[in-house]
Structures are given as C-alpha cells and as structure tokens.
Amino acid sequence: MSPKRAPAPPPLLPGYEHRRLLGSGGFADVFLYEQVLPSRPVAVKVLLSEAVDTDVVEHFRREANVMAQLSSHPSIVTIYGAAVSDDGRPYLVMEYCPRPNLGVRYRSDRFSVAEVLALGVQIAGAVETAHRAGVLHRDIKPANILVTAYNRPALTDFGIATTTGEADASTGMSIPWSPPEAFAAQPWSGRESDVFALGATLYTLLAGRSPFELPGGSNSSLDVIARIERGDVAPLARSDVPASLEAVLRSSMEVDPRRRYSSAQALGRALQQVEAEMSLSVTQMDVLDDSLPVDAVDDQDGGATRIRGVVEIDPHVGDGPRLATSSPAPAMPSYAAATQIVSDATVVRAPAGPAIPRPGELPVAAEAGSPWGVASEQAQAVRRKRSRTPIVATIAAGVLAIVVGVGIWLVVTSGNGSSQPGPETTIAAPQPNAPSKPIAMTATVEGDEVRFTWANPSPVDGDVFIVRSDPSEGDPIRETPVLPELSIPIDPDGQTCLSVAIQRTTGQQSAYEEFCIDA
Missing domain, CATH: 2.60.40.10 (Immunoglobulins)
Structure with missing residues (x-):
C-alpha cells in the first residue's frame, strides 16, 4: 500500500459486497469485493475522486478497452466489467489473483530456473498477443505480473499502454526495467522496448534484483539510468543458470534495439530452446492473433507455439454513465529526489510543451499517478545533471554543428538524394527486416x-x-x-x-x- 496517502473509502457497488483493501496506487485503490451473482471474489480498481480529470479518465478508459480486448488470453488478467459508482468514481472489475505478485515474491523467494523459463514463455505469448492487436504495454515489470489461483502468471496494468501506430509522445516507464530509448531526448516505445522490459523482468526473478542495480554500490535513479544507457548488466552469479539463458537475457537487453529479439514471440522461442537444452518440458506459448478467424488454430514448432484467433470482449464502458470529468487536477505533491535509491514506481513522461527546452535538457517527466505533465524532482535532477556542460564543450559543439551542417548542405546540393532531419536521440528507432547477428x-x-x-x-x-x-x-x-x-x-x-x-x-x-x- 502506498505510504503517500490513506486509501479512499470503498464505493457502494450494486451486486458487489466489499471485503477489504488490496492496495493503493498513485490515483487509484484496489479493493477485494465479493460478486453476488455469480458468486466469486473480484478485484475492483477504483479511481480517486480528486484524480478524475480528462487525462486520467482517458487513461482509465483505454485500460478498460485494452484489457477487455485481450481478456481471453490465459496469461492476461481478465476484466469482467467497467462502470461508474454512484459517487462518480470510475471502476474496473477484474479477476482476483490471490497469490503474491512477482514484485513481492522476488524480494524474498528464490525462483528456480525452470519456473522462470516457463513463466517467461507464457508472458512472452501474452506480450506477443498484445503486439499483434496493436498494443504496446510499456510498463512490464515484476509487480505487473500477478499469479492466478491456478498458479499461472497473468500480465496486468495496461494503464499506460498505447497502440503501436498511435502518435503518443508520452512514455510510461519504471526505471529499473526500462530500455535506453525511454531516457532519450525524444523518448519512444516499440515492440523492442517491451522485449527489453520482459528480459529485464526475467533477469530480476533470477538475480533477486534488477539487472542494473549494483549490489553494495550506489543505486540512485541517476546511477541506474547511466548503467542502462551503457548496457552495464551485472552478472547473474548463479551456477544453476546456463550460459545460454544468460545470453538470451543479455540479448533481449541490448542497448541498440536492432540487436534485441525483434518480437516477444522470438524471445519466447529462445526461452523454449533453453528449456529443450536443459531437458525440461517445453512450455506452450499461446498467441492470439486478431487477423485470424476466432476458430482458427495454427500450431507451430511442433505444437510449442499455438496461434489462435482473438475472442474480443466488449467492456460496455460506454453503455452506462459516462466517465465524467469533474474537478481540476490537484496540486502536485513532492517526491524523492533522484539521489534516493531508485524507485520501482511507474513514471509517465509527458510530451514536450510549447516552450523550447534549453540545450541538454530532457523533456519533462511526470511522476506515477500524475498525468498532468508536471516535472518531479527526480526528473529535474536528471535534467540538471545533463545540462551542466562546460563552456569550452559548448563552443566546440557549435563549431562541430557548423561543420556538419556545411557537409550535409554539400551532399544535398551535389546529389539527387534528399535530406530529412532525424529524431534528436542517440538511439534510433529500428529499421524493419534488418537481420541481427546470431x-x-x-x-x-x-x-x-x-x-x-x-x-x-x-x-x-x-x-x-x-x-x-x-x-x-x-x-x-x-x-x-x-x-x-x-x-x-x-x-x-x-x-x-x-x-x-x-x-x-x-x-x-x-x-x-x-x-x-x-x-
């Protein structure tokens, strides 16, 4: 439960009986209710009344629609419905997963290699399904993988998901599991970004810490971000982890997205290959593809991968009362500075505003639960550190810019080609169909x-x-x-x-x- 605030009182929901609080986040509480008919326990995610503004409701509506669309996948948490309570708070009714999430477990339990491989294949199928439906998760981490009553992992929290073709400049991230492109001057997300986060999550389960935390060292947000950008993955230091598995995880966390697995399915198949090498039962990877008919089934790799048509579930979000907006955004609370130990909370980076940023500055980042684009002290600390450029370096950069500009002008004016400005980021979006090294x-x-x-x-x-x-x-x-x-x-x-x-x-x-x- 979040220590920043007390939970709001549970709403009165027709057909449901409140049992207890399950947890609290930046702008929502999750309660355990008992559904009366059919009788079953359910998890209900309820927005805070003071957080109900246009942006938050839009994220909430998107989460309901995305989770409902993908709800039939066995490794994605099922959503049963969405509506608005009598006191004006939107809520989601979801499958109740009684076991501790993986974010809780990895801090106290030692995961076996076989278990990590199996759940890695299953979650890879869930992520591949989301990608084929045109959805990027953008916040894969241990805490967002729940465990069902049948001991099956289930991906949840699509609150900051986006469609693969959507022009959305905001980027969701939880620093310890985020790819380098999340920290670029112009952050972007792609399928390769989710592959990175899934690989980092599996590494965490094996190591008991995130890949870029240094045991006994400084693990502030700035330190961790710097290691992510350099690709400094600490060795797993587990004798029971085969070299092939460590190589698979390292490849999924390459700094250059073009060197990672091109899809979650490719990562899942690599994990299946490790299972086969270890003489373990190969875990089936379920992939749902909305381009196939509902009754279509395509078994690949001798049945190790099963691709089926998606069964969509209408969330009925628009059938009931509209998710109304009310009061303006509340005042932004203060958060820990970047010199603190790195947090595993989700951060939402907002798109740049109309003001032109100073040279060396990053776009403003917003803390988890703050969709209004207000910079946290952590984001400001990152900006300040990166903007302290010596005067000599600035002059040299100016000279270099002039030389490069002249060179580009000569190329453009002397040939038949054209020149287009690229994104101002050291990590370019990957080009399709370019093969990576084995x-x-x-x-x-x-x-x-x-x-x-x-x-x-x-x-x-x-x-x-x-x-x-x-x-x-x-x-x-x-x-x-x-x-x-x-x-x-x-x-x-x-x-x-x-x-x-x-x-x-x-x-x-x-x-x-x-x-x-x-x-």
Whole structure:
C-alpha cells in the first residue's frame, strides 16, 4: 500500500459486497469485493475522486478497452466489467489473483530456473498477443505480473499502454526495467522496448534484483539510468543458470534495439530452446492473433507455439454513465529526489510543451499517478545533471554543428538524394527486416567433432545461415545450413572456431558472430 496517502473509502457497488483493501496506487485503490451473482471474489480498481480529470479518465478508459480486448488470453488478467459508482468514481472489475505478485515474491523467494523459463514463455505469448492487436504495454515489470489461483502468471496494468501506430509522445516507464530509448531526448516505445522490459523482468526473478542495480554500490535513479544507457548488466552469479539463458537475457537487453529479439514471440522461442537444452518440458506459448478467424488454430514448432484467433470482449464502458470529468487536477505533491535509491514506481513522461527546452535538457517527466505533465524532482535532477556542460564543450559543439551542417548542405546540393532531419536521440528507432547477428552460441565436444548451436534473434521466413570456419589444417568450411546447428571436425591446433551470419531472402546479411572452444 502506498505510504503517500490513506486509501479512499470503498464505493457502494450494486451486486458487489466489499471485503477489504488490496492496495493503493498513485490515483487509484484496489479493493477485494465479493460478486453476488455469480458468486466469486473480484478485484475492483477504483479511481480517486480528486484524480478524475480528462487525462486520467482517458487513461482509465483505454485500460478498460485494452484489457477487455485481450481478456481471453490465459496469461492476461481478465476484466469482467467497467462502470461508474454512484459517487462518480470510475471502476474496473477484474479477476482476483490471490497469490503474491512477482514484485513481492522476488524480494524474498528464490525462483528456480525452470519456473522462470516457463513463466517467461507464457508472458512472452501474452506480450506477443498484445503486439499483434496493436498494443504496446510499456510498463512490464515484476509487480505487473500477478499469479492466478491456478498458479499461472497473468500480465496486468495496461494503464499506460498505447497502440503501436498511435502518435503518443508520452512514455510510461519504471526505471529499473526500462530500455535506453525511454531516457532519450525524444523518448519512444516499440515492440523492442517491451522485449527489453520482459528480459529485464526475467533477469530480476533470477538475480533477486534488477539487472542494473549494483549490489553494495550506489543505486540512485541517476546511477541506474547511466548503467542502462551503457548496457552495464551485472552478472547473474548463479551456477544453476546456463550460459545460454544468460545470453538470451543479455540479448533481449541490448542497448541498440536492432540487436534485441525483434518480437516477444522470438524471445519466447529462445526461452523454449533453453528449456529443450536443459531437458525440461517445453512450455506452450499461446498467441492470439486478431487477423485470424476466432476458430482458427495454427500450431507451430511442433505444437510449442499455438496461434489462435482473438475472442474480443466488449467492456460496455460506454453503455452506462459516462466517465465524467469533474474537478481540476490537484496540486502536485513532492517526491524523492533522484539521489534516493531508485524507485520501482511507474513514471509517465509527458510530451514536450510549447516552450523550447534549453540545450541538454530532457523533456519533462511526470511522476506515477500524475498525468498532468508536471516535472518531479527526480526528473529535474536528471535534467540538471545533463545540462551542466562546460563552456569550452559548448563552443566546440557549435563549431562541430557548423561543420556538419556545411557537409550535409554539400551532399544535398551535389546529389539527387534528399535530406530529412532525424529524431534528436542517440538511439534510433529500428529499421524493419534488418537481420541481427546470431545469439546464444554454444559449442559441445562430441567425439572428434564440435557441435555448434545458435539462435536467430529475429527469425523471418526464408532465413538461412552463412557459416564459415578456417581450421589450421585442411580446407576452409563454408556452409549454408537452414537449422541453427552444425558439427565440424575438431581443429588440431587446439581451438575450434565457427563464425555465423544470418541472410534474408532480400539479400540482407547480418554481421558474423564468432564462437570458439578449446578442444
């Protein structure tokens, strides 16, 4: 329960009997109610009356619609309805998940590798389903994965979700699990951003801490953000975690989004491959695709992935009283500065206002539960630190800008091409269809041969692998296998190496990834 405020009194809801408070957030409380008919426990998320303004209601309405659309997925929390109470507070009625969420569990329990792999595959299917429906979650973290009565993980809290094609400059994030692009001068979110957050969440369950927290070190928001931007992932330091799994998680958290898995489904398949390598039962990944008929079923990977048509549920948000807006936004409370230990609360970065920011400043960020775009002290601290540029560096940057500008002008005026300004961010949005290097390479000695395996981080139909090896004796090896594996003779020189690249049917080819083993 949030320590910032006392919970509001539960509303009187027809057909429901209040039981107890489950928790409180920035602008909503969650209560346990007993539904009278049919008789069952339900979780009811109720907006605070003082938080009911246009922006908050729009986020709330969006959450209801998104969760209802995806409600039939077995790893997404089910929504039963949405309405407005007699005292004017909008509320959602959702599936009650009685077990502690993963944000509570990882701080006290040690997760087994098998459990993390299984729930990773299941949540990957949920995220892939959301993406195929055109929805980005944007706040995947342990606390947003609940556990049902049947001990199945269920993704929740789509309050800051957005559609993949929506022109929405605001970005939701919880710092410890956010990708680098969330902290760019012009933040953006893509499918790769959710892949990063899911990989960071799975790492957290294994390590008992977020990937960019340093045990015994300084873990302020500024420190953690700097490590995220550099890609400084601390080693897991668990002997029971195979190297292939650690490689999968690291690949999902690459700084460059183009080097991550291109989809949640690709990440799920990589986790399934680790399960197979460990001789574990391969967890089925359920993916619902709204482009397929409801009764269509497409089994892939021998049944390991099941793709079905989406069954949509109408939330009836517009059938009852409108989610009315009332009082203006309340005064913004003060929050901890960025020098505090990094918080796992959700932060909503608002779009830039009409004022032109100073050089080096970041767009204003709003604290969780504040959709009005008011900067928190934490965001201001980040801005102040990044704007302290020495005068000499400023002059040098100005000279460099002039030189670059002249160069661009010469290119544009001398050729037939055109020049368009790009986003002012060090991390560009990924270009589609560009293959990434193979990942999770392994090597195993089998008799007088070495068996190499690897994974395709962004598989596309028709992909082949370009393989080469230059042994100290004999002819060079040049192969184009379709499957991600190849056995070659042991090099008598003592070290056997293999280099692998991915080639598309379009002719695009990734860089080579090399792996060596002493044998």
